[in-house]
Amino acid sequence: MESTVTARHSEPAAGATASNAVIRVEELHKYYEMGETRVHALRGVSMEIERGEFVAIMGASGSGKSTFMNILGCLDRPSEGRYLLEGVDVSQYDKRTLAGIRNQKIGFVFQGFNLLARTTALENTELPTLYTKIDNNERHKRAREALEMVGLADRAGHFPSQMSGGQQQRVAIARALVNRPSILLADEPTGNLDSRTSVEIIDIFQRLNEGGLTVAMVTHEHDIAQFARRVLVFRDGKIRRDEAVANRPRAAEVLKTLPTLED
Numbered sequence: 001m002e003s004t005v006t007a008r009h010s011e012p013a014a015g016a017t018a019s020n021a022v023i024r025v026e027e028l029h030k031y032y033e034m035g036e037t038r039v040h041a042l043r044g045v046s047m048e049i050e051r052g053e054f055v056a057i058m059g060a061s062g063s064g065k066s067t068f069m070n071i072l073g074c075l076d077r078p079s080e081g082r083y084l085l086e087g088v089d090v091s092q093y094d095k096r097t098l099a100g101i102r103n104q105k106i107g108f109v110f111q112g113f114n115l116l117a118r119t120t121a122l123e124n125t126e127l128p129t130l131y132t133k134i135d136n137n138e139r140h141k142r143a144r145e146a147l148e149m150v151g152l153a154d155r156a157g158h159f160p161s162q163m164s165g166g167q168q169q170r171v172a173i174a175r176a177l178v179n180r181p182s183i184l185l186a187d188e189p190t191g192n193l194d195s196r197t198s199v200e201i202i203d204i205f206q207r208l209n210e211g212g213l214t215v216a217m218v219t220h221e222h223d224i225a226q227f228a229r230r231v232l233v234f235r236d237g238k239i240r241r242d243e244a245v246a247n248r249p250r251a252a253e254v255l256k257t258l259p260t261l262e263d
Ligand code: ADP
Pocket: 032, 033, 034, 039, 040, 041, 059, 060, 061, 062, 063, 064, 065, 066, 067, 068
């Protein structure tokens, strides 16, 4: 992995409170109505994430991790409770407003990379800038920088089908970074990847985090969660544990001990 990764993040919004929390949620509840039945997916979640943290979110399947991440990522709204993003309560914003905020402040990485197939790595990376006012030169420049940050500068012209799963995920991370978000959210970003490739992705997250970017990632793998600075464990729609990680490993060091494909 090249050591070209550096993070940039936007300044707190004007009018934001003095708190250092990038994210603050208070008594979040989420209900999904499905015909006659109602699923209570989040049952009173309160927590804060401060600037510069790296949080891993664990928990069994169905415990509410994705529901929580989708709310943090402004992809969905809570049924009850408050969500303050950089001090601004966004819990009642409509979809359109949320989409604008998401595009400006949040980078979101999914398990399935969600790249456009007939579109190069560079063009995929540029996509979120199409909703901003920057000109084409600046667009290309930022996309190239983002690809450099994930070590893919030399693959800008490649299509997803010409890249490995790990490379595609790195393009997805570049795309998440291109608008210079304050926070990077990732829902099972290593879920489809082999162990070495997973650690390579985590290495990128650690470097970005060390550059100042706030990172929150869902994983069901204990080994992967240990690379974060803090681990939250969800159970039945609530946070059951919230602990700092002692002696977290450096992904870059761990990579030296893992066999490469050629070995
Ligand atoms: P996790 O990511 O931890 O596996 P989820 O947040 O996806 O958990 O799901 C939490 C609960 O909410 C589960 O019972 C799930 O079936 C339900 N759920 C999630 N998304 C929806 C949805 N769009 N509609 C209805 N129920 C949902």
